[in-house]
Amino acid sequence: MPIPIQVAYKPIGLPEVGKNNYQGFHPGKSEVLPAGWRRFPDTRALTSPIRVEHDVEIVVRDGCRLYADVYRPADTDEKVPAALAWSCYGKKYSALDMLPMTVWHCCVARSALSGLEKFEGLDPARWCPKGYALVSVDGRGTGNSDGQIPVMGSQDAEDGFDVVEAVARMAWCSGAVGMAGNSALAISQWFVAALQPPSLKAIAPWEGMGDLFREQFCRGGIFSMSNFDLITKEIIKGGSGVEDFAEMYRRCPTANVYWKDKRVDMTKIQTPAFIVGSDVSGIHTMGSVRAWLEIPHEKKWLKWGSKQEWFELYSVHESNEELAVFFDRYLKGLDNGWENTSKVRWSVLQFGDKEAIEDVELENYPVPNTEYRELYLQDGGKLGVEESREAAIKEYDSEKFGSVAEFDYTFTKRARLIGLPKAVLYMSCPDKNDMCVYVVVRKKNKDGKTLMHLNFPVEATPVKFIDEIPEKQRASLNLHQGSVGQLRASHRAIDESKSIHPQFPFHPHEVEEKISPGEVVRLEIGIWNVSMDFEAGETVNIAVGGQYPGIAEFKSYSAPRPEHERNKGVHRPILAVPTASTPAIPLSRPRNHNTIWGNATPPPPANRPTPGFDLPHSPRRHPPLLLLFSFCLLKPLQTSLPVIMKEGKMKNAVEHREIVEVVEGYTKPKEVSDVTGTVRLAEDTDTRLIPTPSADPRDPLNLSPWRKFIFVMLVSVFSSIGLSMVSGFGGLLSFYIPDYATAGADYADITALMTYPSMFMGIGNIVSVPLALSIGRRPVFMASTILLIFSSVLCAFAKDYTWHFSARLVLGIATGQSEALVPLMVQEIHFLHERSQMLMLQSAIQTILSAVLVLCASPIAGAITPRYWYILGAALTGLQFILSSFFVPETRYERPLSAYQANDMVQWSSTGDDATEEVLAPVTTSTRPQLDFVNFQPRTVFSDMRLFVGPVDWKQAYYTLKAMVQVLLFPNVFWAFCLNGLTIGVNIAIGTTYAQIIEAPPYNWSDTAASYVNAGQIVTALVALPVLGLGSDKIIKWKARRNGGIHEPENRLLPLVFPVCVGILAAAIYGEACQHPENYHWFALVFANAAYYFCFVGSNIAAITYLLDSYPARGGPVLVVICALRGFVSFGTSYGVAKFIETDGYDGSFGTYAGLTGLFGVLGIVVFFTGKRIRGFTGKWAQSKDPTKPTMCH
Secondary structure, three states: OOOOOOOOEEEOOOOOOOOOOOOOOOOOOEEEEOOOOOOOOOOOOOOOOEEEEEEEEEEOOOOOEEEEEEEEEOOOOOOEEEEEEEEOOOOOOOHHHHHHHOHHHHHOOHHHOOOOOOOOOOOHHHHHHHOOEEEEEEOOOEOOOOOOEOOOHHHHHHHHHHHHHHHHOOOOEEEEEEEEEEHHHHHHHHHHHHOOOOOEEEEEEEOOOOEHHHHHHOHHHOOOOOOHHHHHHHHOOEOOEEEOHHHHHHHOOOOOHHHHOOEOOHHHOOOOEEEEEEOOOOOOHHHHHHHHHHOOOOOEEEEEEOOOHHHHHHHOHHHHHHHHHHHHHHOOOOOOOHHHOOOEEEEEEOOEOOOOEEEEEEOOOOOOOOOOOEEEEEOOOEEEOOOOOOOEEOOEEOOOOOOEEEEEEEOOOOEEEEEOOEEEEEEEOOOOOOOEEEEEEEEEOOOOOEEOEEOOOHHHOOOOOHHHOOHHHOOOOOEEOOEEEEEEHHHOOOOHHHOOEOOEOOOOOOOOOOOOOOOOEEEEEEOOOEEEEEOOOOEEEEEEEOOOOOOOOOHHHOOOOOHHHOOOOEEEEEEEOOOOOOOOOOOOOOOOOOOOOHHHOOOOOOOOOOOOOOOOOOOOOOOOOOOEEEOOOOOOOOOOOOEEEEOOEEEEOOOHHHOOOEEOOEEOOOOOOOOOOOEEOEEOOEEEOOOOOOOOOOOHHHOOHHHHHHHHHHHHHHHHHHHHHHHHHHHHHHHHHHHHHHOOOOHHHHHHHHHHHHHHHHHHHHHHHHHHHHHOHHHHHHHHHHHHHHHHHHHHOOOOHHHHHHHHHHHHHHHHHHOOHHHHHHHHOOOHHHHHHHHHHHHHHHHHHHHHHHHHHHHHHHHHHHHHHHHHHHHHHHHHHHHHHHHOOOOOOOOOHHHHHOOOOEEEEOOHHHOOEEEEOOOEOOOOOOOOOOOOOOOOHHHHHOOOOOOOOOHHHHHHHHHHHHHHOOHHHHHHHHHHHHHHHHHHHHHOOHHHHHOOOOOOOOOOOHHHHHHHHHHHHHHHHHHHHHHHHHHHHHHHHHOOOEEOHHHHHHHHHHHHHHHHHHHHHHHHHHHOHHHOOHHHHHHHHHHHHHHHHHHHHHHHHHHHHHOHHHHHHHHHHHHHHHHHHHHHHHOOHHHHHHHHHHHHHHHHHHHHHHHHHHHHHHHHHHHHHHHHHHHHHOOOOOOOOOOOOO
16 A cells, blocks of 8 residues: 655656657557568667557556557467566657667667667567567556656555556466566566566566665665656656655655655565676665565575676677576476576676676575674774774765775785675764765775776777776766765664674664764674675775765766765774773674685684674674674685685686586577687577678678679689689690700799799788788779789790799789688678688689689690680680679778677778768677668669779788788697698699699590599589588587587687598598509599599688688788798698609608698697687787777788
8 A cells, every 4th residue: 555644746847759759649559560670770670570559558456547558479369478667767768768878878789779678678679579578668657647656665566566467467468477677677576576466477677776765865874866866857757746755855864654665575575586686786786685685485596797787688688588588487387497597696896807707606695604704994004803902093084075094905815705795883073963984895906006897898888998988988887896885873773683684784764863073983884795806916995985985977967965964074983992902802603604704814813712793782892993894705615606716726617608507498698708709609590690780781791692692703713714824734734844845944943833823822912912901802803803814915925934934923923812812802791600601602613613724724725725725814804804893892891890709789880981880789690780771872883893992091001911920820820821831732732743644654644635634623612512611601500509609710620620531531542643553543643633622622711711700800811821821831842842752752742741631630629629728818919909990900
């Protein structure tokens, strides 16, 4: 029942169409929003149709009419459960309307929100496709609902009870109703659930206080309007008024019946509860703690987070998925193993620029068998296990922010604090008959610098370090300074029978006990939960002051408090009494009470009892002027925690970011680690698009499938022609040997016509890729095409060996683009999950076409002379150049590193004269953004024909060359570089030697037929496409789904096993067949040629995709190293093959090649198992310097 007291209300603004997303009053209106619908072009799209019923009338027990919007799946006639969003905020007031008022928009991307969500509530765009209806209610007095607005309490709870039951009776509802949401939407759940509505089957209060007097407005007896004036002035709209807390406090500053009505009785809650809390909330922490301790049943789970609540709700995909499993269990009745979820999971803050350690499993909270120790304030600003023996008094100016008395304790071993600290202070104030005291627990690093915790993942913020945050952007929403306790001295009375724990005293606040100026009084101050880790040499800092130590963002909305409520003059904490006697300190309580330093502090001095609790009823008193300070620290070697302490070192038994807990029916989503290359690829049955595409029609990722296919075909034709004229030259050697030998060239000189161009292909890459990253891919590609035509013509009209040799070096430089630039362009128009198959498609087309050209080389040369073979290549390249002018557009598009890492928030920047900025969230194949033709220009034939797109940045060339040196030193890159160089070198060695064997007895092939040996490469390409291309992409998606959605690049190496084994066999067979041709059929040579080519292709595709996935910010340099510098290794491998064969024979030479192939294959196994550690270490040198600049080079 409503309370028997006159409640004060204050006026609020009327709802206005167009403000706060109010859309007018439309009872009976029903509409279907189709799949693909968006509120704005840059917001979340619907993946399935949703029926919206506007202003559905619900009449509560006293006849008031409340109005709700219902969002439910439109593609099913089955009854569905409902999730209720209950608060006094407008039912259409969304996070899109609120978050722009906050610092950094709380790092929530607009594209993470549909705009259908009630602020702090679930989003229908996420939940309706899961089979839930969402009901968003205008509570009493809000919007067009009747009455005046009650804020929590019994009236609001009764309304919530009635609405739950009314929703359960609606025709579309299965009868099961849940409640979910942050803050106000969480607080209301406690009150409604305490009334036990029969149809309320589950609640998910994420960050919700449970006592408005003690946790928000009058915490410690000190009144503050907190953020409520902002809420009433900017957010809440209705036809009457809202409760006036300032006026109610003026009427009664102690806990009367009105204020007691604002405290929920948690012991009456019987509903299954998924509770989320955190240290970083300035309001809600203790509501979550008390609910966990007082809810009297076992169907409750507590998850302690480290992130700001709105970011957690809207930007952490895993949180919504986990909530869905909870609701599926209790609203749908699915037997999915939810009960096996750990009851208590904790986040331990590291402070500074270190991320919190998440999902630490606890046996209970507070942690059982934790040891509490008491520390004393000591003169000199120290905390110690003994009280000061000499008289000492500290003081601070209570009217001045920042004036504090500080005390430090420095750890000598690694330590962890989890639980409820408590301060017992003996203090006086000479200038007033009351005082407000604040105590904050902070962390200092080894240099004595006070640290803060960032409430968002750093990659989601516009800064890289906390120190970079400007003062005006520092707010409690983004920074946590430490846990706070506060108390007004006149409210110091304690009712121990109502304390939820000895460490957290309950203050009734029913009477005021003023103090005499100068009187020393004992203040027992409970401090909100602390979760901190300390390294040896780091310090816990206790600061006592007279002003709230946090950051208040919304002071401008509230009037200053009256003079009589504020502090005056100095406050004096007393450290010791002027006596040498030992204080009468009671013995410590049994260990089954809570905690304190454990082994992190020295043991108590000899011949003294261990300090313990001093409770109000204890017959033994501390001398006045004594401070005790209690903390919680996990006891070492607790089996209930994945934490090991040994010799001062602490580590997780299982790396906390890699834990996947499989419980009967579902896999707990994993959190993406901060190791470069490790990304979330799978979401449910969907696949995340990496890089994240924009809505720009000119974004290369937005090319249509047929345009992408033509693109791949044309660049493959370019590569095929160039490679056929470089590596396919082996079939033409017999045409040139007689003439050049007569002119004085030996066999090594003649084979140099093939081996040296392969080396110059590498030189071409070293020059062209840095250039392409500076000015664009298209101009370099088109210039290389022209150079290929020019060099082919030069070769055709060569009059001697030197001319021919020089022209072929230029040909090698031009063809080099097929090695690095072409794969770079292909991967830039495709997503990570299709990268391998598309690169393999390009390689297959390239292989088949070049094999056909090589096969035809000997017959063509025999029919029309080698000169016209070159002219034919020039003519085909000319045709390809013309088509490329129309169908090979620029693929450079500036993306931040976070787009490649696919974090939950992506700050987007497009390139060129179309540059705009927008904020995007990760998207999947089913939630890909629609193209935006309003804010972006369309793609046209003329826009694609532009030679230069975007500004020229010559620094990119420097960054590329510098990064090439860096990445070459990465162990995994160096391995891939050597493996590729080896396999292409052996392939060239085969190509330069097979003609001599196949044209000699016993085979006696004609010189015009020698090139047919390469026919097997066509089969190789057809086999490699499904095995190494599509197969690789299938494997990484399969592995990602088995790994909680997380993709590890090392899985790209799994398909490499097959080609390496084939390569070992092929090299051995080739050597034996060439050494003993009389014992082998000619097919042995054809098979070995094709099989080792399969080994090279496999090594190439696996290495490129693995390294592109591993180092998304170093794509350009990695491709140059693998595709260009390998030319030097291949040159070294193949150049001396003739002399190698002379000394060791074919079997010895190619047997050695087989052994080297096996050796590097075995090293690949080492890379597979150590790759993540390598990336974790080398990733610091593979980060973008500027998140708004291209990331493929610097």
